[in-house]
Amino acid sequence: MPMPLYEAKAQFFRMLGHPVRIRVLELLQEGPKPVRDLLAAIEVEPSSLSQQLAVLRRSGIVKATRTGSTVVYEPACGDVAELLAAARRILSVLLAGQQDLLDELRHTEGAR
Template sequence: MSTPLYQLKAEFFKTLGHPVRIRVLELLSERDHAVSEMLPEVGCEATHLSQQLAVLRRAGLVVSRREGAAVYYTLTSPNIAELLGVARGILSGVLAGQAELLADLQAAEPGGKRA
C-alpha cells in the first residue's frame, strides 16, 4: 500500500519547518553557495548547519558538490524558490491583515467603543 499524498505533503512541510533550513533554501534560491558562505548568513554553528543541510539532502531538496576544499550546495528544483516566494506572498497578506486589525484596535476607545 502506498503512502497517501497528503501524508507525503505533511512530511515535506515538516522538513521545511526549521528556520535554518528555510534560510538556507532562501540563500540557494539566489545562487549556489559554499557552506562557508552560508555560515554568517544563517547565524548558527558549523555543526548545526551541517545537520540541517543533511536533512535537506535526505529530503531531496538540495544536492552538494565538492570544489577543492569547498562544498557547494544547489537547489534540486526551481520550484523550491517559487514555493518560498508563494509563502512570502501569503505571509505578507496575513501580516497586512493583522496590521489593519491592530490599527483598528488602537483606534478604538478604551472599553471597546469606537471614536
C-alpha cells in the same frame, strides 16, 4: 501500501519547518553557495548548519557537490523559488490582516 499524497505533503512541509532550512533555501535562490558563505550569512554554529543541510540533502530539495574540501549547495529544482515566493505572498496577506486588527485595536483604545 503507498503513502497517501496528503501525508507526503505533510512530511515535506515538516522538512521545511525550521528557520535555518528556510534561510538556506532563500540564500540558494541567489545561486550555488559553499558552506562557508552559508555560515557567514546565517550565523549559526557549524554543527547546527551541517545538521540542517543534511536534512535538506536527504529530502532531495538541495544537492551538494564537493571540490576538494569545499562543499557547494544548490537547489535540486527551480520550484523551490516558486514555493518561497508563494509563502511570501501568503504571509503578506496574513500580516496585512493582522495589521488591520492592530490598527482597529489602537483606534478603539484611543477612543476610551
